[in-house]
Amino acid sequence: MEPMSLTGNRPDEPPFESLMFNEEIQRLIALPPAPVGNASSFTAILELGPTQAMELLHWPEPSESSNPYVNSVDDGAVLFAPTSSANTGYGANCLAFSAGENGSSPGASSASSPKVKKEIVPYSASDWSTWTHPAVSDTAPESKVPGSTKRKVRDQLDKGSEKKKKNESSQDAEALPYVHVRARRGQATDSHSLAERARREKINARMKLLQELVPGCNMITGTALVLDEIINHVQSLQRQVELLSMKLAAVNPQIDFNLDSIFTPENASLSDGNFPVPMTWSDIQIGGSMEIYQQQGHFPSFQHSVWVKEEGSSFVMPEASHITSISSANGVPLDSRQLKMEM
Amino acid sequence: MTLARDTAMKNPTNSLKRRFSLKFLKTLVRIRKSRPPPSPSASSSWEIRWRAQKIKLAAYSSMALSVGSKRTWSRALTMKLRATMGNRRWSSWKGSKKMTKRRIVAKKNMEKRHLEKDMNSGLQQLRQLVPGGESMDPRSLLEETAHFVRCLETQVRVMRSIVEGFPC
Numbered sequence: 001m002e003p004m005s006l007t008g009n010r011p012d013e014p015p016f017e018s019l020m021f022n023e024e025i026q027r028l029i030a031l032p033p034a035p036v037g038n039a040s041s042f043t044a045i046l047e048l049g050p051t052q053a054m055e056l057l058h059w060p061e062p063s064e065s066s067n068p069y070v071n072s073v074d075d076g077a078v079l080f081a082p083t084s085s086a087n088t089g090y091g092a093n094c095l096a097f098s099a100g101e102n103g104s105s106p107g108a109s110s111a112s113s114p115k116v117k118k119e120i121v122p123y124s125a126s127d128w129s130t131w132t133h134p135a136v137s138d139t140a141p142e143s144k145v146p147g148s149t150k151r152k153v154r155d156q157l158d159k160g161s162e163k164k165k166k167n168e169s170s171q172d173a174e175a176l177p178y179v180h181v182r183a184r185r186g187q188a189t190d191s192h193s194l195a196e197r198a199r200r201e202k203i204n205a206r207m208k209l210l211q212e213l214v215p216g217c218n219m220i221t222g223t224a225l226v227l228d229e230i231i232n233h234v235q236s237l238q239r240q241v242e243l244l245s246m247k248l249a250a251v252n253p254q255i256d257f258n259l260d261s262i263f264t265p266e267n268a269s270l271s272d273g274n275f276p277v278p279m280t281w282s283d284i285q286i287g288g289s290m291e292i293y294q295q296q297g298h299f300p301s302f303q304h305s306v307w308v309k310e311e312g313s314s315f316v317m318p319e320a321s322h323i324t325s326i327s328s329a330n331g332v333p334l335d336s337r338q339l340k341m342e343m
Numbered sequence: 344m345t346l347a348r349d350t351a352m353k354n355p356t357n358s359l360k361r362r363f364s365l366k367f368l369k370t371l372v373r374i375r376k377s378r379p380p381p382s383p384s385a386s387s388s389w390e391i392r393w394r395a396q397k398i399k400l401a402a403y404s405s406m407a408l409s410v411g412s413k414r415t416w417s418r419a420l421t422m423k424l425r426a427t428m429g430n431r432r433w434s435s436w437k438g439s440k441k442m443t444k445r446r447i448v449a450k451k452n453m454e455k456r457h458l459e460k461d462m463n464s465g466l467q468q469l470r471q472l473v474p475g476g477e478s479m480d481p482r483s484l485l486e487e488t489a490h491f492v493r494c495l496e497t498q499v500r501v502m503r504s505i506v507e508g509f510p511c
Contacts, residue, residue: 206485213492227465230488234472237495242399244502249394251509
């Protein structure tokens with residue numbers, strides 16, 4: 001039997017159209033590439049020899065009621081070939097496919113191919129249907145009148161189900177290298193505006209995070225003002241760093257930072273969390289303050305200076321009793337190392 | 344899912360605070376030891392200003408080191424600081440900008456666009472503020488700004504707590 005009789009069912013068909021269609025399907029389902037040629041592409045998809053494919057083809061022929069399946073044979077076979085072995089499941093596949101088509105009458109395959117495409121797109125592309133992909137524009141010049149209806153149908157599909165999937169698409173669009181954006185209601189669907197819209201969405205997401213970071217930015221609406229506020233905040237923080245460094249430089253010479261002995265045990269037990277840290281701070285404070293108080297003799301205000309106000313709970317010092325016991329030994333000049341020994 | 348990842352990337356945790364405070368205090372000790380202090384009454388304003396400059400550099404470098412090379416701004420800041428210390432230009436470390444090839448290309452790209460728009464002028468200002476921001480696309484620039492703001496806040500908090508710990 002000649003494989004050419006496969007396409008003998010529809011002799012009026014231009015062969016290249018079915019070929020293009022097969023290639024589209026292959027790209028969508030990621031099948032292995034088929035060699036060029038009408039019938040051989042079909043058999044290659046089935047991964048069978050031509051004789052076996054012929055047997056399969058002619059299997060539903062004897063019954064007249066299953067003629068519709070014969071006409072739309074290559075559509076169905078192409079779709080479901082990779083999913084199951086064609087021998088036993090072929091009839092079932094045809095049934096399933098026609099059920100998926102919602103009982104559309106096969107007729108000429110040129111009329112069925114847009115419908116098939118319409119059904120395929122929600123099947124295989126679970127989240128997105130508007131692909132910014134050259135395949136979209138490729139299908140348009142295939143057939144002039146059905147091409148425009150194809151795109152309209154697809155866009156209507158998008159707009160119908162876009163709301164529930166908008167969040168997913170925006171989140172996934174951030175993760176993927178390829179931009180897949182859903183067309184929204186009343187907006188243009190060409191690739192440029194889609195890409196721009198995706199870009200703007202990403203930038204707006206970042207701006208929202210920045211708004212939460214900078215205090216007092218939640219009330220402001222409008223990206224330009226928010227940006228100004230952020231710039232002011234950054235500049236004020238940098239100025240604060242300068243101020244504090246000046247203060248530290250002024251305070252610094254009065255301190256004896258004897259921190260080497262303190263830091264080494266702390267480095268070893270860094271994973272302990274809160275406990276080593278208050279110890280170091282207390283040592284620093286006590287070391288510094290003791291020196292100063294030796295000089296100036298302001299004894300009662302000693303306890304005030306030790307408490308570190310900010311820095312959360314990890315830096316707050318709980319050991320008040322230690323301080324009072326140490327501070328009672330006033331007469332002897334101590335440095336911080338001796339203090340640490342006593343503690 | 345990506346939102347959680349974004350917040351995790353942007354929030355410097357307590358470990359950053361601890362790392363920064365460790366490094367910063369070490370450099371403070373070094374500064375303190377390298378220049379033995381004169382008696383408090385005789386310290387000139389020039390001396391204080393010089394030491395303040397060193398402390399500011401120490402703060403920024405220790406912050407950049409604590410962040411590591413995970414962020415563009417920390418890498419750019421580290422390189423800038425190294426260049427400055429190599430050239431020994433203390434007074435103008437912020438202003439010294441070597442025109443690298445990348446920056447020249449980025450400047451040309453910026454001139455092509457319309458700079459009169461608010462968004463772009465704001466972005467331009469951000470680029471000047473955030474180290475390493477001259478050649479970044481707006482989206483990553485905003486991300487870097489967020490992380491930079493958090494690290495700056497950490498820095499300010501640690502330094503303020505050190506300063507307030509002392510009675511003067």
